[in-house]
Amino acid sequence: MSTNFQPGLPGLLSATALPAARTAAPIRLLTLTTIPVGTNPLGVAVAPNGNAYVTNAGSGSNDVTVINTATDTVVGAPIPVGTRPFGVAVAPNGKAYVANSLSNDVTVIDTVTNTVLVPSISVGVTPVWVAVASNGNAYVTNQTSNDVTVINTTTDTVVGAPIPVGSAPFGVAVAPNGNAYVTNLGSDDVTVIDTATNTVLVPSIPIGINPYSVAIAPNGNAYVSAFGPNTVTVISTVTNTVVGLPIPVGTNPTGVAVAPNGKAYVDNLGTNDVTVIDTTTNTVVCTPIPVGGNPFGVAVAPNGKIYVTNTTSNDVSVIPPFPTLTTITPNQGPTTGGTPVTLTGTNLTGATVTIGGNPATGISVNPAGTQITATTPPGAPGPATVTVTTDGGCASLVNGFTYASPSHATSLTATPALAKLFPPHVYFPFLTATLKDLVTGLPVPGQTITFKTGTHVLGTATTNAQGTAKLDETLTFPLILANGGYDATFAGTGTLLPSSAHGEVLTP
Template sequence: MRFPTVISRRFPGQPSASGTEETTTRVRKFRLGATFFPLSRRRAAISSTILVALTVLGNIPASAGKVISTIPVGPNPVGVAIAPDGSKAYVANQGSDTVSVLDVASRTVTSAIRFGDAPTSVAFTPDGSKAYVTNQLSGTVSVVDVASGGVASTIRVGDGAYDVAFTPDGSKAYVTNNRSYTVSVINAASGTVTSTIPLRTIPMNVAFTPDGSKAYVTGGGVEVIDVASGTVTSSVMAGENPFGIAFTPDGSKAFVTNYGSSGTHTVSVIGVASGTVTATIPVGSGPMNVAIARDGATAYVTNYFSNTVSVIDVVSGTVASTISVGEGPVGVALTPNGSAAYVTNNVSSVVSVITVESAPAG
């Protein structure tokens, strides 16, 4: 199975929330290999939507959330990450080759950093001193010095650099390269690529188990990499077109979004010990990404075509609530103190800030 990768240079129109045909002459252009083609407005074309890195960043109870702020950012935001101290959020804007720097306290954009070609995913080092940004069309990673806000270095990786994630100890970064079917392993101390791991299918997103022993990569399926040896040891067949992935804090489960292409839009729950799908949860249309609260109680899924976020009760495996956000939600990150979720909306070019209020007792 092949997945298109995104080139979000211009997005004057958008698909409908239902995924059905719209009357419009405006198109979005996506990239599959070296071929550019317009996105169909039909539900079957959900397979041409954008993806982003997924991380476990917060601690938010299952509850009724609401949008408390809408922040304009650059054109076509995709990835979002929040600094470990909770002070800043970085948003990758593919349409302007920039990253918007948001002050979390005031919920305002304080600056914009210019990068390479089509920045897509953002990840902070565990100590918060640096941020790595993948540049999809230039096959590079920009290393940002967070204190100065400047680009400290640029690392050449594979073709179609898409997602980036750090090992829990911060010693390595894995970058998925979806045009060269590889993962680049970066030594964070030296800022150099130390190895390249070949994959069987096109890689999209990557996440590490909490103990750092394994990396799961989504794409045609879910490929499992042994971090010590740097080799693929197994694979798991999730749902239709798996993309987003996040682990529960205890490492027992992985939640994988399946954006589907035939009317099925689900999240697969993988038992890490068994390496099998143990549950399937229906969500909104075109599920893109997922973040899991630090207490492991709740998972948040962005639904691109529904313009919503599904809030999943992890224990029961059911959707506890649904929150309406902007147009084309893609990325989601939770603040470290568990007070808010930041959601990028690719079509409306804004970030929705969701606050979570505990449900009343009884």
């Protein structure tokens, strides 16, 4: 499969030669926020102050748009940089480093003032991507000169000679162990650099055709998008070997970013959507998230939102944070449906709910997005998976709700409490209560009955084969006398409705 390289600029995508956008209706109709930016936006990175920096590579732009991720609005005027800016990364000191692919330099922006600090740091030929290591150095991939330039972000000067890597290097990311992983489009592999010594540690880890971007997950694994085979390859940054089989995603995957919750977001340039991968299981979760035209770059903000640059629609799509689902209460109900339930979790705004694959009704989400009330649909007997779906993804409680056959009404009969007052003493051998199924007419064995008088719980007993529960109770009879008797209660089950009865005091 062709990677649609622009003539004269190996490895650079041409806005006029991109794969056709998907025309079929998306699986999910979403209401994502869309932010217009400059022409042909490519890279995106988020600064410590929460602002997102978007490179606009079109001939009429050559600048960087700043987005406030709290309000999803553009901040100020675009910041002019070099020619055809591609990748951007923000150092811990708040400086943003922009790789300008046609002017062969890097522009440094102060993200506090959104002004240019250093207009041009000369690097290699066709710089396209940049990442910052924990030691403060920025690593810039130079696609035509097949090397990586190192920049000291304190002095904004080049460190040492360029580091040779594979053919047509593109993406770069730095793992917590200090190793930098460089994707080489031309040689179909990844080179590993030791950022402590700025030397090549592993010359080549073979990957699928045209590896584009790379991102590091919280578990330390590197996730590499392969443009040709439409997959993501996982690399262990401990052993520098490939983990498992490639993960199928959409058509022509490009940008990759991993959120702190371990969800990896992969831009699919050919299908205009984003695939979400759970990095704990290395499996795709939910359905693809439709975005704008030919998505390319992706970044995760501290507030959990995901920002995707769309190269042909000249905008940025904002994906909400991934939802979580913690509990459903109650967790059982009849197969006929109609059970009011409460679901708790996070990022649930706008959610739909399915139970056993069937949509729940009467959905209401609280303003904080942490609680949903809904009514269960009809379902088949047995356990059913509960799933919430938002614009940001989906979350499930596997077998979280159990459908039981329609509930039967029950009756509970309590025998009177006995008291012999003449001659002057009392006796109270036991309390009894009998449980009966009103549909079958049969006694119900094996169920727990709770006995109490007033606010005092006397104890519990289990019904026998005749449906009768007996509680030996002689010590607290004065309480029973004082409260005019006792109460027996059956809490109910998934198939039996609750019932209760009152036992009077009988004085023969």
